[in-house]
Amino acid sequence: MTATSPAGAAIRLMPTAxxxxxxxxxxxHIPAIAGCDAFDLSATVSGSGGVEGVENHxxxxxxxxxxxxxxxxxxxxxxxxxxxxxxRAIMAGKHVMLEKPPGATVSEVLKLERLEKAKGVTxxxxxxxRYAAGVAAARAWLRDVQITSVQIDWKEDVRRWHPGQxxxxxxxxxxxxxxxxxxxxxxxxxxxxxxxxxxxxxxxPENRExxxxxxxxxAGPAGMVVKADFDWRQEGPQTWNITVETTQGQLRxxxxxxxxxxxxxxxxxLEQGEYPALYHRFAELIEAGQSxxxxxxxxxxADAFMxxxxxxxxxxxx
Numbered sequence: 001m002t003a004t005s006p007a008g009a010a011i012r013l014m015p016t017a018x019x020x021x022x023x024x025x026x027x028x029h030i031p032a033i034a035g036c037d038a039f040d041l042s043a044t045v046s047g048s049g050g051v052e053g054v055e056n057h058x059x060x061x062x063x064x065x066x067x068x069x070x071x072x073x074x075x076x077x078x079x080x081x082x083x084x085x086x087x088r089a090i091m092a093g094k095h096v097m098l099e100k101p102p103g104a105t106v107s108e109v110l111k112l113e114r115l116e117k118a119k120g121v122t123x124x125x126x127x128x129x130r131y132a133a134g135v136a137a138a139r140a141w142l143r144d145v146q147i148t149s150v151q152i153d154w155k156e157d158v159r160r161w162h163p164g165q166x167x168x169x170x171x172x173x174x175x176x177x178x179x180x181x182x183x184x185x186x187x188x189x190x191x192x193x194x195x196x197x198x199x200x201x202x203x204x205p206e207n208r209e210x211x212x213x214x215x216x217x218x219a220g221p222a223g224m225v226v227k228a229d230f231d232w233r234q235e236g237p238q239t240w241n242i243t244v245e246t247t248q249g250q251l252r253x254x255x256x257x258x259x260x261x262x263x264x265x266x267x268x269x270l271e272q273g274e275y276p277a278l279y280h281r282f283a284e285l286i287e288a289g290q291s292x293x294x295x296x297x298x299x300x301x302a303d304a305f306m307x308x309x310x311x312x313x314x315x316x317x318x
Contacts, residue, residue: 013040014286015070017063019085020077021046021056023165024099028128029074032275038283043067060085064092071095072122072286080172083108086123090115095122095286097278101181102126104172106295106302113293123291124282127185131277132257133269138244139190141262145246147191150218150226153241154183155234158212164318168210175210177301180230184297186242186257187226195220197300200308205316212316216304 016039018025030051033041043055045063050056057063063070072095075082079101086103089096090112102125103109109125116123129135156179158168167173174181188194195218203213212233218226240256249263260267285292 014038014072014283015040015042015067016072016074017041017043017045017067017070018051018074018076019045019060019063019089020075020099021048021050022076023162025074025076026051028275029076029099032273032279033074035276036279036283039072039279042070060088064088072097072282075099078167078173079104080167080170083112086112087115090119090121090123093119093121095124095282097124097126097282100125100127100185101174101178101298101301102293102295103298106298109293109295109298113291116291116293120289122282122286122289123293124278124285125293125295126278126282127182127189127294127297128274128278129182129185129257130189131272131274131281132186132253133271134253134260134267135186135189135257137260137267137269138251138253138257139192141251142190142244142246143192145248146222147220147224147244147246149224149245150187150191151241151243152183152187152226152228153239153243154180155229155231155239157235157238158232158316159318160238166318169205169208169316171209173210174301175204175208176212176214176230176232177210177304179232180214180228181297181301182256183228183230183240183242184300186253187228188294188296188300190242190244191220191226193221194296195224195226197303197307200304201311202304202308203311203313205314206312207315207317212313214304214308216300218300 044050074097199217201215202211213231216228242253244251252261
């Protein structure tokens with residue numbers, strides 16, 4: 001497919017495929033690609049139905065055999081099977097975008113990073129919440145102040161956002177860290193100095209393999225403390241807030257980073273859309289022959305499972 005530039009010249013869009021056509025692909029990836037001037041959704045891989053008007057294949061092997069022209073793949077399936085598919089795609093010389101979290105373990109993501117370097121393709125481990133409207137401005141403001149404490153409250157209703165998705169409750173599905181890692185991706189983006197986990201309490205429903213809630217404590221420089229409260233049982237209004245106390249006042253991000261307040265004043269920030277921004281970044285990386293693989297948010301989750309105390313709570317039924 002081609003598009004037309006403002007000057008009228010034809011622009012060749014990169015043939016791209018989505019692997020795993022589920023809720024996140026339909027809600028975010030497909031519209032983002034449709035609005036992008038760099039990629040064309042040319043095929044999908046899905047065993048449960050593809051996208052109307054786009055050819056679908058039942059396996060990655062079938063796609064690779066039929067469509068040698070596909071240059072980029074966006075992997076949107078759950079994290080557990082993603083490593084094998086990403087490996088095959090990279091070995092086939094394809095540029096790969098990974099939906100968050102980039103893998104089921106830190107080690108497999110690092111192996112993918114080494115593989116992409118050897119094959120000379122682009123690998124983009126995405127963290128969509130880092131592209132929320134207020135994140136860049138928050139990072140810039142915090143660069144020149146002394147932070148004393150951070151409070152993260154990330155509470156939502158799993159039944160609303162992940163209806164019937166059993167994979168999130170199985171080992172490797174992350175449970176409440178599936179949304180909580182979005183908060184950690186913002187935290188690691190806006191704080192000028194790294195923090196490390198010192199304590200965690202993880203609540204596991206008695207009938208599930210992954211946690212439904214988590215309380216985390218991190219330590220930073222000069223006695224700075226970060227507290228994070230994740231909960232998947234919140235009904236009614238949903239809460240995605242980060243509050244940073246500093247010697248120059250308070251910075252507060254709400255609505256998952258979309259709104260930014262500094263000392264109570266709402267800041268004027270540019271809303272570009274998280275997933276459109278991801279595809280713009282993916283195109284930049286491919287053009288520059290670079291990759292972007294940051295495992296910091298996933299490392300914090302791994303630390304929580306290693307260090308966290310386990311508390312069994314009431315059974316959860318979807």
